[in-house]
Amino acid sequence: MLKIECRQGDITRQTDIDAVVNAANAQLRPGGGVAGALHRAAGPELDAACRSLAPIQPGQAVITPAFALPNRYVIHCLGPVYGVDEPSDELLAACYRNAMALAEAHRLASLAFPALSTGAFGYPMAEAARIALTTVTEAGRQCVHLRRVRFVLFDAATAELHQRLLDELTASP
Template identity: 65%
Template sequence: MTQRTLHGVTLECVRGDIANQPNMDAVVNAANAELRIGGGVAGALHRAAGPGLEAECRPLAPIRPGEAVITGAHDLPNRYVIHCLGPVFGRDEPADALLAACYRNALDLAEAKEIASLAFSSISTGAFGYPMEAAAHIAFAALRKALPRLSHVRHIRFVLHDEPSRRLHERVLDGLGAGPANPSEGDKT
């Protein structure tokens, strides 16, 4: 497992179940527009959270690609669920900007609620068809850009469902410190 600290925020990639992250204040749902139970991440989170999550989501829907909303976590072991609607690859354009907006908007909600730790899945890479490597680069670029302005979020975890996805995200994270974002910031691995 790679951990990297940038701007005082720990970033990590793990293999696991997004619905079982008890040491995270919030989990991020790769939601559908209606914020209902579905397949993949949305299905796993809704099933684990129980019917109260869907009931709380109902008046918040629909959301558009790139948007995010926040709810309680109900029966999940977290305080909050942040729901992001990622773009459907090949349909929702500009896909890269909409995907980056998911991460930016999730972090904005986390900051507003003073959330210290949150776990992301790989948004849009399941049924929405976004190529995993391209999505990982967009996600980490969006995070890297947002990190300097975060005052409450101190820990970001990517929870991936299989080992190849975890390794891919870890490789992208390993390269995150390269580049001129802030050369004076001490990166730690």
Template identity: 70%
Template sequence: MNAIIECLQGDIANQPDIDAVVNAANARLETGGGVAGALHRAAGPRLAEECRPLAPIRPGQAVITGAYALPNRYVIHCLGPVYGVDEPADVLLADCYRQALELAHRHEVSSIAFPAISAGAFGYPAAEAARIALSTVLDSLPELAGLKRVRFVLFDAASTELYQRTLDTLTFH
């Protein structure tokens, strides 16, 4: 595996060394709370304009847009499953990460930053969301030679520690 996987606490809208940031989007690809709100506010109104004709998207689906005023080349928008509503939730969540990575590969992205998709307002249990996210990325990386850095940008210290511990368990056992 050539890529570096990082788990950092921070702001997904402020990752200037990353080619593409991933938005934990809503189906309409509109400004919302959390990650979607932060990225749309930082990117400016042209992001919403580009998103409008791409919506709606389904759980597990991803689309790519420009990043506008963000310090990145692209925003990849993923609609994660609402836990307990969208089933099979584990497959749909893995599809988010897989589709985002495929879009990154097609657009020659060498670095990508993910939030904890579905683990906020969509109610996905954090430990399970971390396991699915990290195992999907690890399984996908061998086919993505151009991808050199995958960063998980987490909102708080507890989430960051959970993702790092999960990554360590998956890579060292």
């Protein structure tokens, strides 16, 4: 049974998680937001490891070692730019499914996601959270190795929104 957690925090400091997910750009380069924070914390080796894997397409996920991060791996996902990459809901769901599939393929027990596509890519937070939580819940039913997914969210309001939607999604009928 997959356990899903929602908490406010710093995705670069998830010491009890096997892999963290990077809200990547198509070229897998350091940038702002989550990508910048993960690249800074991992060190220059992460950028070097990403170069041969780029470019990636919206919805795609690739995996690298985590280098100086306290995790084994970084899974890089390119979320859709809201209003540009269509169908945005399907592409966003694909990010979560593909990241979980990579975690399963590498026999990882735990994975931490940020709120993909909600920063510079402009996805409305409530809609993105609903897609993320629904997709992770559904995909989790097929997971053998993955036991825990944590959403690591930038601020308290975002963490509370995710928790409320998760509670609604998992409430007994």
